[in-house]
Amino acid sequence: MAAILERAAETGSVDVAELATSLGVSGATIRRDLQSLSASHLLLRTHGGAVVGDVGQELSVGIKATRNQAEKQRIGRAAATLVEDGAVVGLTGGSTATELARALADRRGITVVTNAINIAAELATRPQITLVVIGGVARPSYEMVGPAAEMMLNNYHLDIAFIGVDGLSAQEGCTTYHEMEAQTDRNFLERSRRSVVIADSSKIGKVTFARIVALSQIDDIVTDTGADPEHLRELGESGVRIHAV
Numbered sequence: 001m002a003a004i005l006e007r008a009a010e011t012g013s014v015d016v017a018e019l020a021t022s023l024g025v026s027g028a029t030i031r032r033d034l035q036s037l038s039a040s041h042l043l044l045r046t047h048g049g050a051v052v053g054d055v056g057q058e059l060s061v062g063i064k065a066t067r068n069q070a071e072k073q074r075i076g077r078a079a080a081t082l083v084e085d086g087a088v089v090g091l092t093g094g095s096t097a098t099e100l101a102r103a104l105a106d107r108r109g110i111t112v113v114t115n116a117i118n119i120a121a122e123l124a125t126r127p128q129i130t131l132v133v134i135g136g137v138a139r140p141s142y143e144m145v146g147p148a149a150e151m152m153l154n155n156y157h158l159d160i161a162f163i164g165v166d167g168l169s170a171q172e173g174c175t176t177y178h179e180m181e182a183q184t185d186r187n188f189l190e191r192s193r194r195s196v197v198i199a200d201s202s203k204i205g206k207v208t209f210a211r212i213v214a215l216s217q218i219d220d221i222v223t224d225t226g227a228d229p230e231h232l233r234e235l236g237e238s239g240v241r242i243h244a245v
Contacts, residue, residue, distance in 0.1 A: 001033050008043055008050065015049040071200045071224035076100040078245040079162060079198050079222045085109055087159040090188045091119060093143035094164030096198045098122065104129070113156055115149050115184060118142040132156070136184070145184040153187045161192035165199050167206035168221070170234035174212040182210035195219050201226035204235070215240060 003023055008014050016034070020027045038045040076099030083089055086109050091097055093116030101119045104110065108128040114120055115134035119142075123131050136149030163185045167175035174197055176182050189195040195218050204227040215238045222243045223232075236242045 001037060004030070004033055004037065005042060013046075013049060013051040014043075017048070019049075071226065072096045072099045074245045075198050075200060075222050075224060076103045078243055079196065080104050080107075082194075082196060082220065082222075083107070083110060083160060087111070088113065088157065090114070090153075090156075090158040090161030090192055092116060092161075092163045092185050092188055093119060093139075093141050094198075096200060097162060097164045100162060100198060113153075113158060115144045115153075115188075116142050117144070137180070139178065139181060141181070143181060143184070145178075145180045149184050150187045153184075153191055156191060158188070158192035160194040160196060161188045162196045162198050163188060163212065165197055165203055165212065167208040168197060168199050168203050168235070169205055169207055169231070170215060170238055172207045172211065173214040173216075174218065175206075175208040176210055176212055177208050179210040182212045185212045189213055189217060197221045199223050201228075204228060205231040 004014060004019060007019065016027050016030045019030045034043060034045055034050045037043040038050060043050040072095055075096055079100045080103035083104060088111045089104070091101060091112055091114040097116065098119055101122045104112065105123060105126055111130040111132065112123055113132040113134065115136060120131060120133045123129055134144055134149045134152050136144035137146040139145055163174070165174045166177050176185065197218055199221065201224045204223055215235065218240050220241045220243060221235060222245065225244050227244060232242055232244065
């Protein structure tokens with residue numbers, strides 16, 4: 001099923017006959033796998049295949065995790081180098097943030113404050129890391145958002161905060177699909193001395209529904225070298241530090 005998810009992430013849709021041929025399995029096997037993925041809300045079943053969802057909608061966490069995975073791993077490792085020993089680190093959810101959490105997993109003496117259930121699960125068994133989990137309203141992205149999350153965040157001071165975004169442009173700043181998620185992300189940045197966006201190149205130059213913050217409120221952007229050079233130039237001219245890996 002991982003191969004089906006990867007193909008769907010690349011093309012936006014999959015066809016039963018094409019999958020059966022390329023994967024060397026029967027159409028019945030493909031249909032069963034698609035039905036299972038649909039039941040898990042990872043794909044939307046259609047006649048003869050499946051799609052990742054309507055244009056402009058959020059992709060599921062399962063789909064996101066398969067997209068640009070190597071790039072996200074590089075971004076996660078590069079972002080981890082920005083974290084100083086003993087730092088208090090704010091970390092929102094998302095597949096790129098998950099790679100950052102994995103890159104931090106062996107660090108000692110840091111505190112991680114996160115609103116993402118899956119990231120908390122990654123770090124909960126690491127006794128050398130102090131883990132603080134923010135509560136709130138659960139989103140399909142595994143993030144806890146809303147007034148309860150923001151009220152808890154207001155009790156903490158962060159040395160550095162990392163947020164993932166669905167869109168990042170020089171003109172519109174950081175954007176995401178969900179308004180409440182945008183507000184909680186903004187709160188992470190407001191509680192931090194240093195604000196960092198971690199985003200693979202597919203997000204650069206893109207604008208989605210809800211603004212998180214303007215680019216002037218961001219200190220660093222960590223992305224991959226696949227980003228459009230013109231978009232990176234525009235972002236850099238705003239004064240933000242660009243780390244392309």
